[in-house]
Amino acid sequence: MALMTGSQYMDSIKGLKLTAHILGEKADNTANHPLVRPSLRAVAATYDQAHDSNDCGLFTAISPLTGKTVNRFSHLHQSAADLVRKVEMQRRCGNLTGCCFQRCVGMDAANAVFSTSFECDKALGTNFHERFAAYWAKIQENDFTVDGAMTDPKGDRGKRPGQQDDPDVYLRVVDRGPDGIVVRGAKLHQTGLLNSHEVLVMPTMTLRPDEEQFAVCFALPTNTPGLRYIYGRQASDTRKAEQNPADAGNTQFGGQEVMVVFEDVFVPNERIFLDGQTQFSGMLVERFAAYHRQSYGGCKVGVGDVLIGACALIARMNGVDHTWHIRDKLTEMIHLNETLFACGIACSARGHKTPAGNYMVDLLLANVCKLNVTRFPYEIARLATDIAGGLIGTLPSSADFDDPITGPYIKKYLAGAAGVDTLDRIKVLRFIENLVAGAGCVAYLIESMHGAGPPMAQRIMISRQANLEGKIGQVKSILGISGQD
Numbered sequence: 001m002a003l004m005t006g007s008q009y010m011d012s013i014k015g016l017k018l019t020a021h022i023l024g025e026k027a028d029n030t031a032n033h034p035l036v037r038p039s040l041r042a043v044a045a046t047y048d049q050a051h052d053s054n055d056c057g058l059f060t061a062i063s064p065l066t067g068k069t070v071n072r073f074s075h076l077h078q079s080a081a082d083l084v085r086k087v088e089m090q091r092r093c094g095n096l097t098g099c100c101f102q103r104c105v106g107m108d109a110a111n112a113v114f115s116t117s118f119e120c121d122k123a124l125g126t127n128f129h130e131r132f133a134a135y136w137a138k139i140q141e142n143d144f145t146v147d148g149a150m151t152d153p154k155g156d157r158g159k160r161p162g163q164q165d166d167p168d169v170y171l172r173v174v175d176r177g178p179d180g181i182v183v184r185g186a187k188l189h190q191t192g193l194l195n196s197h198e199v200l201v202m203p204t205m206t207l208r209p210d211e212e213q214f215a216v217c218f219a220l221p222t223n224t225p226g227l228r229y230i231y232g233r234q235a236s237d238t239r240k241a242e243q244n245p246a247d248a249g250n251t252q253f254g255g256q257e258v259m260v261v262f263e264d265v266f267v268p269n270e271r272i273f274l275d276g277q278t279q280f281s282g283m284l285v286e287r288f289a290a291y292h293r294q295s296y297g298g299c300k301v302g303v304g305d306v307l308i309g310a311c312a313l314i315a316r317m318n319g320v321d322h323t324w325h326i327r328d329k330l331t332e333m334i335h336l337n338e339t340l341f342a343c344g345i346a347c348s349a350r351g352h353k354t355p356a357g358n359y360m361v362d363l364l365l366a367n368v369c370k371l372n373v374t375r376f377p378y379e380i381a382r383l384a385t386d387i388a389g390g391l392i393g394t395l396p397s398s399a400d401f402d403d404p405i406t407g408p409y410i411k412k413y414l415a416g417a418a419g420v421d422t423l424d425r426i427k428v429l430r431f432i433e434n435l436v437a438g439a440g441c442v443a444y445l446i447e448s449m450h451g452a453g454p455p456m457a458q459r460i461m462i463s464r465q466a467n468l469e470g471k472i473g474q475v476k477s478i479l480g481i482s483g484q485d
């Protein structure tokens with residue numbers, strides 16, 4: 001199949017018929033569910049842009065596997081310039097949707113599995129890389145969306161996987177036969193999983209020699225029997241169903257987070273890419289995390305752009321856009337946002353070729369990028385709350401706006417600067433509310449903190465990559481000091 005359009009993609013998801021539970025009810029047609037629909041449209045945008053005459057260069061690439069044009073979201077990066085274009089594409093998606101567009105995690109997982117499986121085969125004589133390359137060529141040919149599933153429930157964080165009271169809190173192999181394995185467990189916080197054709201599962205952490213059952217990487221179609229999906233709640237999520245921007249802020253687009261349970265699911269051999277090789281679990285986790293930490297230097301920046309734009313617009317609507325402190329706050333927001341972008345671009349530009357042939361980001365700079373992402377969007381959101389004013393927490397509903405008794409009062413007392421339509425002003429305020437305190441803040445703030453690992457995970461990587469001894473050596477060299485090793 002050639003590159004899908006957004007509507008072809010949405011139809012293809014409709015056909016999957018996933019076993020999902022949303023707000024306590026079994027949902028047979030997730031693609032049409034009012035809570036899911038905005039998130040589906042956000043993924044569809046990644047398909048439509050591949051056909052857009054201005055954006056197709058950014059959203060497509062030539063696959064080294066098939067020799068054909070593929071959507072960049074399924075591309076194996078072939079150069080540092082490819083890594084840079086990935087970040088630029090993610091920023092563009094954030095600009096178009098103002099939310100998490102969900103397709104990055106599979107791209108990041110694929111690039112990590114591609115190089116790790118190659119190095120595993122070389123060291124241990126396994127044949128995972130050939131399998132994965134064949135699998136991924138099919139993904140590209142079908143233009144599928146793939147969810148990357150790393151995060152296990154983890155139970156007691158102070159205990160190793162095998163020490164847990166319930167061993168299933170780390171996804172594991174519970175049976176095996178000549179044709180494949182049977183897995184049991186769950187993955188939490190799965191971004192866009194109900195909007196995905198496939199799920200690519202990876203271990204959640206670096207594993208030790210006696211933890212082989214947890215060192216498993218494989219892929220399954222999302223409609224495989226035994227996969228059960230439980231939809232994650234988000235602040236104000238039911239406002240999405242109301243379909244009114246004067247209540248929901250962003251009715252067009254939104255994110256999606258899902259818990260998935262694996263109820264003793266069979267995985268055929270050709271879909272297994274790691275099976276007990278604990279010594280390669282760390283490489284896989286580290287590489288996936290690094291690509292995903294790079295991703296945030298694009299997607300969060302794109303969402304930051306529209307939040308900054310909304311703040312500039314509301315300041316204009318409020319008649320304070322020329323005030324020095326508002327201009328200074330907007331400048332600070334831009335500075336923080338562009339610093340994140342600079343980190344995303346820097347770790348990409350310093351990318352290097354892996355033995356498998358695809359390109360890997362600079363590990364130190366990707367971790368610096370993500371550590372900044374755990375902070376700067378929070379400061380941008382704080383400044384946005386300042387500029388927007390208290391109405392983002394106190395606005396009446398659209399039903400009151402439309403009510404013949406209350407509506408005129410709302411129009412009279414919520415008017416802003418001369419010539420500003422009150423309803424437009426309300427829509428902008430709701431848009432800001434969505435990102436700093438509503439459903440949109442899951443992607444803009446909570447995911448910025450925890451997605452691709454919490455801040456401590458980046459600090460550990462930064463301290464490992466920083467070559468502190470090298471810095472000490474530089475000082476000793478300048479000062480002529482010997483010893484002190």
Ligand SMILES: Cc1cc2nc3c(=O)[nH]c(=O)nc-3n(C[C@H](O)[C@H](O)[C@H](O)COP(=O)(O)OP(=O)(O)OC[C@H]3O[C@@H](n4cnc5c(N)ncnc54)[C@H](O)[C@@H]3O)c2cc1C
Nearest residue numbers: 105148149150151157189190191447450451452453454456
């Ligand atoms: C919006 C969102 C989207 C996400 N999307 C995806 C996705 O698509 N795919 C995916 O696989 N994952 C996804 N994640 C998961 C993300 O990677 C995890 O949330 C993150 O790794 C933190 O894990 P946790 O949520 O279990 O928190 P915890 O591990 O419970 O961490 C909570 C705190 O405890 C600390 N802590 C944890 N363990 C230890 C320990 N052993 N010793 C000391 N301190 C510890 C942490 O540093 C942190 O401060 C997403 C998360 C969010 C919030």
